[in-house]
Amino acid sequence: MSTPPAHLVIIGAGIQGASVAYFTSKLSPSTRITVVESNPKIAAHASGKGGGFLARSWGDGSVTQELHHRSFDLHKELAAEWKLKSYRKLPVLSVQPGSKKFKKTKSTPNWLDGFGGSTSSMGDGSDTAQVTPFEFTSEALLRSNASVLTSSTVSSISTSSSGDEVTSVELTSGDSIECDSVVVCAGPWSCLASTWFPTINLPMVGIKSTSIVWPRRPESDGVALFCGEDDEFNTHLEVYPRPNGEIYCCGVGGSNYVQDSDLKDYLYLDATTCNAQPSRVEAAKRSMHKMSQTYKSAFPEGPETTQACMRPCPPDALPIISTVPGYKNAFINAGHNCWGILWAPISGQILSEMIVEGRSSVNIEAFDVRRFGVREVQNRQGGRGRKKGSEQVGEQW
Template sequence: MFAFSSSSTKHLQFLLSSVCLLSSTTAFTPPSSPTRRLTTSLNMSAKQIVIIGSGIQGTSVAYHLHKSSSLPPDSTITLLEAKEPASAASGKGGGFMARSWGSGPTVGLHELSFDLYQELCEELQVESYRKLPVLSVLPGFGTKSTSKTSVKAPLIPSWLDGSVGRISPLGMGDDTAQVTPKEFVDKMLECMTQADKGVKLILGTCTGIECRQESDGSKSITGVQYQTKDSKTEHSLPASDIIVSAGPWSCQAQEWFDNAVSLPMEGVKSTSIVWKPPLDPKGNPINVDATALFCGEDDRFGTHLEVYPRPDGTIYICGIGGSDYISTSQLQSCAFLEECPPREDRANAATKAFTTMSNTYKEKGELMTIQACMRPCPPDALPYMGTVPGYNGAFINAGHNCWGIAWAPGCGKVMAELVLEGKCKCLDLRPFDPARFTMSGGRGGRGRKKGSLNVGEQW
């Protein structure tokens, strides 16, 4: 399993010390923002918003709610997290994004989120964000072959010095970028949870919802039930609105809402690895060129590598094959929520595939981390984003497949609009209706695409 560094642990401790960790229903009223008072009608009722899940999606929703001038004065925003912020895919994902790789209904999510990332990472001083070129690299099958290429030499990283086949560009760095998602989550939380910012975090597991029956037959959200990690005692948290944003485990909400919405979900549990920077003869880290790679299927190792050099000199690798598929019923029972063990055999296969491509890492590299996480896949590979039918104040934001990190800022913005204004102004959410499978549905894809072109691990 991934081990937190001492600096990561200290940062988490700082975050937790900056928020209200509650095991009861103590009321919390934040100071009102002068800006909000000027731009919000004074007769609007304060909201008690609860977001279930503090990964990059849930935290982004909280951040955009917090920033919105439409948030009524004296409102509260609570993140209810079962483990710790960014403990699952948001802490172990690659963080790649591409503005022009969307297709059909996802085009807007790609474009909106890519633009917001650049804006927010500057605003939050996120050090790991940068634009970078992306290459398609085919396996070499035993021969060093970088001559079959349509790529200018400066784009080919110096560490790609082993056996490779044809190389071609997928992105020149104008519309492709990366971020380390854990840092982005931490920076959003740090910004929101300063002493007077009105956001709180509760470490606990949601066990159900509370609602009020209305005369028109609908139900209105009144609270969330949860248990803390150190107690099985049920607690109740008042809520006017809830947003379920708990990744693959969001399918538990189907029971909370008495099957008013069907949320079929498959968890794709995949292993990834992280390499330390190689050292020169004097023991100093070698500069790692910032070019990402999408590698072709390599039948020798069963891999389809995605290689992401990071600004700190490490290299993150996923697409290593052998993923396990976790059913909806297993996810509803919280499978792999507490622990998500990696597969050592796939880490070994990825190591062999990567060091075949890179003599530098074969001779000087050192594997630093072996880890695993799950991406949430609805049957049609589109996210669930919208309202729960028959419930007032109930929303789903989950199932974003392999693009959950890349789409996070855009999803946060559109969900904040939906919660506060009753409609989304910047994106058409109809294709993502959470109720679309309540009767029937079809199967889409599991992997990463550039438009309609498969460029990542599919199975």
């Protein structure tokens, strides 16, 4: 039997970090939890700017099937328990590009009154739903009673003299937070963990994508659109009307692939530097105006919000839900790619089990960080002080 930690530090206040905090607080109420976040606000990146589409059976037949099923069900339970306003079932329509006037059918939303190609139902909402990720993240953090330390960036970790136990997390400010358990939930920047823990490789690409949000129209029907690749605009829009009347669109094309060497230099970590591409906003606006005369007349100037954020993608596109080899009390929960909002509850639950009980109720073999190789470390030294890899680099780093 494992002993629950006295003080858990979670690196990153995105939806994954928030979910780990929530489930750990339920499983071990005596554990003190601190979430360290680089930005002044929680959910500053993909967990505040992602779509929030949830699909139960879309991963069927793959190693992630159990994550899809269990997390979809957990979202439903938590939304009811937390009374989330942004959660609802969401039917889905496939829309091909084209120039014909859309035909009105039972499954087309009232605002799809412009021009396009054929439409067909992809689901009636029995196994598809949505939640606005910011609402989930803030509610999970609130209910976890965690202390959230914003505007605080982790630069390294320190270990015991044996080198196999994390004893504190070091900040760029020079402050140090003592702890007896740590989880890296730093989204694309989780690749930094391979400099903090010299035993691991953690390859990651951040796929930086623009998204837009149209202003509220309370009468807009709740049907999501998955649009085919449209050569006129180079878009493949995913359109998610939200229960508050906003319409969120991603799939605007032109994403940039940010390599881990840049992520390790903290590129775009300051959310104010991670901006939308104006050419992609224009393309998405024209595509939406073509599909919806209603939106063209109501909002000729375009969307209200334009933004960008990064999808955390390991090379095999599978998440990393893992212990850190060679360390007794270090964990990783990152790289959830395009399903990080859907998989947040189950990942948080698995991590809480690993941290508190040393087990997992889901088979997570395929998600182990060891799949990228384990590094042999000579003369592992513990002790306080900043380290880059196994090298002592002093306070200035």
